[in-house]
Amino acid sequence: MRLILIVLTLISQQISDGEKDRLRSSEMLAEIAVDNCKNVRQHKRSSALLIAKQIALWEHRMDVPDEMLGIALSAACLESGFNPKAKGDRKFSKSGRPKAVGLYQMWPWWKTKRGYSVDRQDVESSTKAWLSHIKKQIPKVEKRCRTRTLLQTWVAAWVHAVRAPKAGGRCRETPKHYRYFKKIRKEFEIQKKYVPSSRENNR
Numbered sequence: 001m002r003l004i005l006i007v008l009t010l011i012s013q014q015i016s017d018g019e020k021d022r023l024r025s026s027e028m029l030a031e032i033a034v035d036n037c038k039n040v041r042q043h044k045r046s047s048a049l050l051i052a053k054q055i056a057l058w059e060h061r062m063d064v065p066d067e068m069l070g071i072a073l074s075a076a077c078l079e080s081g082f083n084p085k086a087k088g089d090r091k092f093s094k095s096g097r098p099k100a101v102g103l104y105q106m107w108p109w110w111k112t113k114r115g116y117s118v119d120r121q122d123v124e125s126s127t128k129a130w131l132s133h134i135k136k137q138i139p140k141v142e143k144r145c146r147t148r149t150l151l152q153t154w155v156a157a158w159v160h161a162v163r164a165p166k167a168g169g170r171c172r173e174t175p176k177h178y179r180y181f182k183k184i185r186k187e188f189e190i191q192k193k194y195v196p197s198s199r200e201n202n203r
Helices: 002-012 017-035 042-061 071-080 123-144 150-162 178-192
Strands: none
Touching: 017 042, 017 071, 017 178, 042 071, 042 123, 071 123, 071 150, 071 178, 123 150, 150 178
């Protein structure tokens, strides 16, 4: 926790007011995501919040658009309860061993070069790969789905990245994490109204 706070402090000393506000928004979203996540038990809240703040920081560093901040947070809540050691999908394995591992319940193909050579139990590695895979779909869905807004484009890229390929694509679908994403975004927009911007604080 102290390390994350130190990093955020050092970064904030070298960036503009706009960037400070964006970092503060990321941290606020992390807290909202954890507090509203039913998969996080109270005695695990502190560790989950630490993980969530790291995820939020990587959303920021990877230039996720402002209106899509929280995208990885929502997935990590529903897939693992912010537990990078989580394991699941044993029913798909003949040996009974877990197929899905980590925050985003990634299958073994993510460890290959085609799958970004991910360390599935590492927060940074898995989050960067998960977001990169979504961003990789953007040019394809812009052409196939003829999206008109940034939100439509990112949601289409999101569902194409996390779901199996389908004839004709999934242009009109949303990922299972989308409802939770909208929930935390709604709460975030409410809370943000009561937080003064960095520019206002400097007056």
